Amino acid sequence: MPEAITIAVRPDLPTADVQRSLASWLRADDRLRDGVALTPPEGTSEGGADVLRVAVEDAGTAMVLVQAVVGWLTNRRDDVSVGFSRRDGWSADLDVPRARDMTQVTALIEATVRAVTPEARRP
Known part of the structure; x- marks a missing residue:
């Protein structure tokens, strides 16, 4: 069963444009396309920024x-x-300067892989 990773972009002004930009970028990858969704925040019918999952x-x-x-x-x-x-x-963050640092990128990839791999989460 797939894990849902929620992605938030900060600063969040103008959130909708930034979220849509990232969602569009992710959908360009065939391996991610079908799993990318922008949905209203839970408990709201509309209004406010969509949540990227x-x-x-x-x-x-x-x-x-x-x-x-x-x-x-x-x-x-x-x-x-x-x-x-x-x-x-579980949560992790990455910003523009760290995205250019391969050590930081590698650490985030490892943390994300552990977070979505059930056998890696077991004690």
Whole structure:
């Protein structure tokens, strides 16, 4: 069963445009396209910024997701950060300067892969 990774872009003004930009970038990758969704926040019917969620089925898809976000960040001129989270409380962040640091990128890929791989989460 796929894990839903929620992605938040900060600063969040203008959130809708930034979220749509990232969603469009992620949908350009065949391996992510069907799992990318922009939905209204839970408990609201409409209004406010949509929530960007990506379904991640396995460690390979998690790696593709992080690499795609890194690609999007490195092509941005404005200073934004991207937060990844799951319903169980796991979270990680990446910003424009760290997206250019392969050590930081590798650490985020490893953390994301562990977060979506059930056998890696067991004690």
